[in-house]
């Protein structure tokens with residue numbers, strides 16, 4: 255059985271991270287215990303008081319109990335409130351640590367180590383599964399501790415009044431716990447373990463549905479995809495219903511056993527009353543206290559159920575990040591290690607070289623063959639390299655290795671320093687990548703640009719937009735507050751490309767790589783965009799690498815690189831740095 259297995263080491267590490275340390279957990283647990291004890295004491299004192307009052311003793315004999323009832327009633331609510339504050343505060347703080355822990359393990363994988371990860375499922379792991387972990391302290395550990403301590407103290411208390419009644423209470427509590435836990439597990443264990451993965455599947459299908467809506471509408475596949483979402487939703491609902499049914503059955507079993515415990519107390523208590531070994535008020539306590547104790551102990555079977563869900567979420571979180579990142583991804587220098595070369599603020603080697611690749615190759619995670627290989631090129635400040643090659647020849651792969659999304663073999667030097675000896679941050683501050691479909695945030699134009707340099711003034715932002723030919727567009731749209739829409743849906747492909755260019759200029763990368771910057775632009779405007787990119791870069795003495803299948807005039811190009819996958823391995827992509835301005839395409 256799956257539940258009987260111990261969680262594996264990675265799941266245990268996630269669970270350990272989710273459980274607040276003792277100093278934080280103890281105040282909430284103690285307050286919760288005081289609240290539960292107040293509940294039981296309130297019922298015991300009330301039962302004693304009402305029965306004793308019926309005997310008409312002098313009021314003096316009742317005053318302590320009257321004060322007790324008030325104190326326990328107030329204490330129960332007050333301790334419960336304080337418990338909620340303390341235990342939720344501890345759990346939420348812990349969640350922050352869990353989230354930061356997961357993000358810091360995910361970031362080194364992004365973006366190329368997450369290619370095979372379903373984004374909707376990843377989102378539910380980061381949101382719902384992490385949220386589920388708060389239940390470890392709140393709904394698993396604390397209720398079990400409270401239930402166990404309350405049960406033991408109540409059995410001791412009742413045993414002091416009448417040992418046989420104490421034994422009856424202990425027996426019914428044990429039976430109640432075992433029967434309700436087994437019943438709950440039989441009805442809902444499988445569903446509870448399935449809820450987190452089913453939630454992930456639903457998130458995934460929903461995200462796919464929303465993201466691909468235009469394609470689904472165009473191909474008449476909306477109904478089919480909607481059915482897929484409905485099916486995932488129905489499976490999740492079935493599992494949730496099974497969980498609710500199990501909770502209902504558990505509550506019914508516990509109520510029945512609480513009543514049985516009361517009857518048991520009366521069965522052993524009435525003869526004791528007849529023999530005069532206990533009084534009427536004590537009998538009332540023996541008969542009624544089990545009701546309050548079962549109220550508290552009844553949370554234990556639900557805690558076992560919560561444990562199944564917490565464990566399933568912890569397993570999913572542990573599995574969302576591989577133990578060892580794929581070898582194809584770059585590794586960061588060890589923390590605190592000085593970079594083996596000086597970070598190049600002006601990334602120019604003494605001989606004037608900005609960037610040099612010698613026999614460079616790179617592979618995608620899990621691939622058996624390198625996607626690009628044998629690339630040799632040397633660029634100086636202000637050089638403009640145009641890379642071309644057939645589809646699949648490794649142009650995007652080259653762009654990704656240049657910004658260190660992928661690791662490389664061979665030599666890749668930046669300002670004379672081997673790139674793998676520099677912190678990733680330094681490489682990415684030196685080389686900027688403008689991707690084929692540049693991502694625009696659903697924000698104003700201003701925010702999309704400030705993202706590159708948050709200290710820029712409005713004047714600098716407008717100047718950057720003017721520089722990339724967007725001045726009239728900007729005034730038509732009403733200035734920097736204009737929205738660009740979700741993923742740039744309110745701007746054209748060419749405008750998005752220009753905003754991305756402005757962003758790269760503002761970020762002030764000494765080297766900028768453009769991956770098919772004109773891919774989504776009609777031919778005439780595409781040529782104009784390419785021209786602008788290369789001439790602006792020339793004016794600003796930046797080094798520019800443009801991946802493009804479109805012809806680029808010789809006058810704008812200083813180097814060309816052909817990545818022809820049809821060529822033999824040793825000759826592919828080799829560029830002779832002495833041969834400047836090779837024939838135009």
Ligand SMILES: Nc1ncnc2c1ncn2[C@@H]1O[C@H](COP(=O)(O)OP(=O)(O)OP(=O)(O)O)[C@@H](O)[C@H]1O
Pocket residue numbers: 366369618619621625626643644645646647648649650651652
């Ligand atoms: N994320 C990825 N995971 C695994 N393999 C990939 C990934 N992206 C690309 N590849 C593979 O790497 C090889 C090179 O792809 P790449 O995208 O670099 O080519 P490209 O020259 O940019 O093509 P295109 O002109 O069509 O954009 C291809 O065989 C491709 O299937």
